[in-house]
Amino acid sequence: MPQGQPSVVPDDGLxxxxxxxxxxxxxxxxxxxxxxxxxxxxxxxxxxxxWPIGVFQFVKSAKWRVGEENALKVLGAxxxxxxxxxxxxxxxxxxxxxxxxxxxSAQQTNEWKAREGWEQxxxxxxxxxYRLYVLDEFAxxxxxxxxxxxxxxxxxxxxxxxxxxxITGRNAPQALLDCADLVTDMTKVKHPMDAGxxxxxxxxx
Amino acid sequence: MPQGQPSVVPDDGLxxxxxxxxxxxxxxxxxxxxxxxxxxxxxxxxxxxxWPIGVFQFVKSAKWRVGEENALKVLGAxxxxxxxxxxxxxxxxxxxxxxxxxxxSAQQTNEWKAREGWEQxxxxxxxxxYRLYVLDEFAxxxxxxxxxxxxxxxxxxxxxxxxxxxITGRNAPQALLDCADLVTDMTKVKHPMDAGxxxxxxxxx
Numbered sequence: 001m002p003q004g005q006p007s008v009v010p011d012d013g014l015x016x017x018x019x020x021x022x023x024x025x026x027x028x029x030x031x032x033x034x035x036x037x038x039x040x041x042x043x044x045x046x047x048x049x050x051w052p053i054g055v056f057q058f059v060k061s062a063k064w065r066v067g068e069e070n071a072l073k074v075l076g077a078x079x080x081x082x083x084x085x086x087x088x089x090x091x092x093x094x095x096x097x098x099x100x101x102x103x104x105s106a107q108q109t110n111e112w113k114a115r116e117g118w119e120q121x122x123x124x125x126x127x128x129x130y131r132l133y134v135l136d137e138f139a140x141x142x143x144x145x146x147x148x149x150x151x152x153x154x155x156x157x158x159x160x161x162x163x164x165x166x167i168t169g170r171n172a173p174q175a176l177l178d179c180a181d182l183v184t185d186m187t188k189v190k191h192p193m194d195a196g197x198x199x200x201x202x203x204x205x
Numbered sequence: 206m207p208q209g210q211p212s213v214v215p216d217d218g219l220x221x222x223x224x225x226x227x228x229x230x231x232x233x234x235x236x237x238x239x240x241x242x243x244x245x246x247x248x249x250x251x252x253x254x255x256w257p258i259g260v261f262q263f264v265k266s267a268k269w270r271v272g273e274e275n276a277l278k279v280l281g282a283x284x285x286x287x288x289x290x291x292x293x294x295x296x297x298x299x300x301x302x303x304x305x306x307x308x309x310s311a312q313q314t315n316e317w318k319a320r321e322g323w324e325q326x327x328x329x330x331x332x333x334x335y336r337l338y339v340l341d342e343f344a345x346x347x348x349x350x351x352x353x354x355x356x357x358x359x360x361x362x363x364x365x366x367x368x369x370x371x372i373t374g375r376n377a378p379q380a381l382l383d384c385a386d387l388v389t390d391m392t393k394v395k396h397p398m399d400a401g402x403x404x405x406x407x408x409x410x
Contacts, residue, residue, distance in 0.1 A: 004262060006399075006401040009401050010400065012308065012401075019403070020403045024408060026408075028239060029245035032389040032390065033243075034239055034240075034389045034391065037240075037242075037243040037244075037249075038239035038242040038243035038246055040246040040249060041239075041241070041242030041244070041245040041249075044242075044245060044246075044272050044275075045272030045406075045408065045409075046272070046275070046408075047272070047276050048275040049406055051407055060390050065378055066253065067249050067251070067252070067254070068246065068250065070249075070253040070285075070286070071249035071280055072249070072318070073254055074280060074283055074286070075279060075280065078279055080275075132407070138286055141386075164408065177394065180395060181394040181395070182397055184239045184393060184394060184396050186239065186243075186389050186390075186391055187389065187390040187391040188389060188390060189382065190382070190385060190388040191387055192227075192387055193387045194209075194213070195213070196213045196214050197224050197227060197386070198211060198224070198225045199225070200256040201250075201254055202369070203247065203250065205250060
């Protein structure tokens with residue numbers, strides 16, 4: 001257990017315990033590797049605490065995160081820790097009956113799917129469905145303007161109960177960073193791709 | 206699956222597949238959060254591939270990483286993916302019969318334990334015991350000079366077979382970064398501790 005001492009003690013009327021257990025918004029951004037892997041690593045801690053975990057994968061390809069998905073589903077089904085609900089945009093969110101993309105361009109469909117995902121996150125936050133939300137690659141639809149960052153910030157700020165939210169992706173908007181409690185920039189120092197080596201199973205997915 | 210194209214194609218006589226599957230040394234360093242969580246997130250991918258995983262926790266306190274340890278042990282015992290062997294310096298490495306710290310200072314004992322851990326890693330690398338090694342917080346004993354970085358670099362460079370090694374911790378020595386295939390600096394942008402909030406269960410451990 002970390003023994004660090006905070007450098008300031010806020011005059012917020014909270015006890016150390018109350019302050020310690022405040023729900024957090026965490027953002028992993030930057031161009032380096034580790035943004036999503038750290039978010040799923042965090043899910044291991046939440047799982048051990050018995051927390052219900054909701055994963056929302058805001059990426060087109062369903063091939064990504066297959067390792068994390070398999071592992072977290074096995075954990076969720078083990079009955080030994082928290083539950084895990086896994087939602088994938090790439091295969092159509094589980095709560096949507098049909099993709100509804102007749103006549104729409106691929107980008108329009110992706111925009112629409114991303115917004116539908118966010119609508120479900122809002123419903124779950126209001127209902128306090130999960131205690132940890134992993135919004136994987138959620139920074140992209142914010143950066144592209146598909147989802148309104150100001151609305152996301154307002155919903156996160158006003159969410160009820162004790163719900164932690166971790167958001168990953170490059171180019172997280174400044175307003176999201178401003179509202180977050182913890183921000184880590186995964187800074188690329190060196191990557192095998194720079195030396196001509198492509199991604200490999202077990203490492204990249 | 207990532208579709209990125211490398212910016213250079215080396216003249217190394219390897220096919221794309223051979224180059225793709227070269228074993229990697231990964232380093233997660235920097236002052237931000239996510240170094241170890243990303244390493245354990247990586248272990249989820251390795252587990253899904255069915256790879257044997259060896260974790261070596263180079264930290265004094267056995268209270269750290271309890272979430273990751275519980276989760277990975279459940280996964281390892283599930284029979285559905287790879288195996289997981291978890292070794293902790295804080296409780297005395299499992300292969301050491303007695304701590305041998307009679308008359309030694311706490312620091313001498315820690316130095317000795319860290320070196321013993323590295324000796325075991327060397328034995329396992331030579332025997333190709335695991336396919337993924339998580340050397341958690343291993344950058345510290347290197348930074349402090351408890352373990353010789355040049356020796357570590359030589360052992361990593363000459364390791365047989367297909368063994369991936371991920372090393373975490375602040376202040377990773379430059380010689381280690383030079384030998385690594387992938388380096389991410391987890392850069393702290395904002396941390397709850399700065400706002401007077403201490404670490405909490407499910408998030409920090």
